[in-house]
Amino acid sequence: MKALILVGGFGTRLRPLTLSFPKPLVDFANKxxxxxxxxxxxxxxxxEVILAINYQPEVMINFLKDFEDKLGIKIICSQETxxxxTAGPLALARDKLIDGSGEPFFVLNSDVISExxxxxxxxxxxxxGGEATIMVTKVDEPSKYGVVVMDEESGRVDRFVEKPKFFVGNKINAGIYLLNPSVLDRIQLRPTSIEKEIFPKIATEKQLYSMVLPGFWMDIGQPKDYITGLRLYLDSLQKKAPTKLAAGPxxxxxxxxxxxxxxxxxxxxGPDVAIGPACVIEAGVRLSRCTVMQGTRIKKHAxxxxxIIGWHSTVGQWARIDNMTILGEDVHVSDEVxxxxxxxxxxKEIKSSILNPEIVM
Structure with a gap:
């Protein structure tokens, strides 16, 4: 089987982390x-995994070569000019996706974390036996999203309602699809939305089905959701593989x-903390609901x-980092800041306190 991952563009919502790495290479739970x-x-x-990308393909491929060998899976790029x-990249990668087997292929949004x-x-x-399946996830406030209206018994999708004013359902598109090769015949090589142009047509022909995603789901493409996603991921790990988590007083x-x-x-x-490779957490440090990326040093009593603390950064003694502060790579926060x-x-080096949320260039 094959899969296409929609990597997309510049990762602006996760800056400054994406100024150092393309968004899909930003660490989440230490990978x-x-x-x-x-x-x-x-x-x-x-x-075989095809990365549909229009930004820094060389960085992606060079980085993932190691994993290609370790995992024994082929990883290639399909580069947009x-x-x-979300649909045009499938048309562009058509020759890479079709192998004559007739097997369905996966399509994933790269921001999505789940089980x-x-x-x-x-x-x-x-x-x-339908042409396409989308995964859906339940949400508490469906009026914020495009809602998938479906037959609860069979899973067949009836229609999509964008930000409904009245309750029509509580399931939204989770960004994970399994498609028959025939879906590619519906897509032209031009900027196209798979959610707004392709799926509604398949639904009117009663060929689109949905499966409710078990377990957690989160789009981690922006910092607040990244931190929430980490909590959900660690909760899931605690249930499925608790020995991977740290223990002690x-x-x-x-x-x-x-x-x-x-x-x-x-x-x-803790709770909800990920500490990456080669990090040094000095004595008396307090960490909660945060990610500390590779090579970072958190000094005493910080x-x-x-x-989110980016790679190879330093947080000084008695410093306090709070309220969705994001440190890019190689940022050094002075003592007591x-x-x-x-x-x-x-x-950057931060020598004075930041009392209100702001961007430091």
Missing amino acids: PMILHQIEALKDVGVT EPLG YPFAELIQFHKSH HIVGNVLIHDSAVVGEGCLI CVSSS YSNGGVILPH
């Missing part, structure tokens, strides 16, 4: 975001610590909460 998807695809027999939306129930999706898709709730990280005495870490929602671009 590049896209690697969570590729590993799950490999587990269900996908042998202009943005093609990736791909085996169940394959089984459901083959059982209903200094741990509160679900915490992921890379084997090469060093944690000093008297720390209190406090970090609800924030307070950041309340600062967004700091790479290679």
